[in-house]
Amino acid sequence: MRRLISIIILFTIAFIFWTTPVAAETYTVKMGSDTGQLKFVPETLEIKAGDTVKWVNNKVPPHNAVFEGDKVPNGDKALADKISHKKLLFALGDSFETTFSDVTAGSYPYHCEPHLGGGMVGKIIVKESD
Numbered sequence: 001m002r003r004l005i006s007i008i009i010l011f012t013i014a015f016i017f018w019t020t021p022v023a024a025e026t027y028t029v030k031m032g033s034d035t036g037q038l039k040f041v042p043e044t045l046e047i048k049a050g051d052t053v054k055w056v057n058n059k060v061p062p063h064n065a066v067f068e069g070d071k072v073p074n075g076d077k078a079l080a081d082k083i084s085h086k087k088l089l090f091a092l093g094d095s096f097e098t099t100f101s102d103v104t105a106g107s108y109p110y111h112c113e114p115h116l117g118g119g120m121v122g123k124i125i126v127k128e129s130d
């Protein structure tokens, strides 16, 4: 009897884990490296559809994050505008986020407008959610 109960409990736990969907995640990208370089950290970030990216003003502001309409999948300029953050962040610690739901899987390059000349570029790679 005891053994049967243990087996039932084990199966119940396994079933709960198996049926719980993987929660969408939030990833953080620093704007300006800890050492003060004009970079996004990490520069390339791989996420799944439905995940959220949060950009945090870390060093040497101001920064923004503007996606490139001609380089996102399907050259979807409207989508690029929608997921961009054109407003400059001046205060350290300020942040903005984008949830990548209902987007085509692929590569989404972006840059910081004031520091594009300094090479402050980044890329979000969206994989199909499974």
Ligand SMILES: [Cu+2]
Residues within 6 Å of the ligand: 031, 038, 062, 063, 064, 112, 113, 114, 115, 120
């Ligand atoms: Cu910048």
